[in-house]
Amino acid sequence: MALETRKQITLSGNSAIDGQVVVSLTATIPDDTGVGNVSQYVQNTELYEKNKTAVRKDVREFQDMVYAIEDEIAAEEEAVE
Known part of the structure; x- marks a missing residue:
């Protein structure tokens, strides 16, 4: 039996109005695929x-952050090849 590990990036955020959370956002981006999964509640x-x-606007900003991380992972993969 061997230890298997996987690296992933997790982002979380909240869109709040007057101190009250309106929407919660979570994204998980696995390093092996570099493709994020975003959920909102x-x-x-x-x-x-x-x-x-x-x-x-907050949701778009969060999604843009996810895209930026995906692009960074893709660029790192291309540099290794």
Whole structure:
């Protein structure tokens, strides 16, 4: 039996309005594939409905962070080849 390990990057974030979390975001990016899995959970639907523009801006910013990490992993892989 041999130890097997896997490296991955996990990001988490919250979009908040007036100190209240509206949407929770999580992303997991495994090093072996470099392709992230993003999930979001709306915790406060009332604030979400009233602040969609601001919350969606936060969600896009979070997704852009995931894309940037995916691109970094891909660039590292290309440099190794």
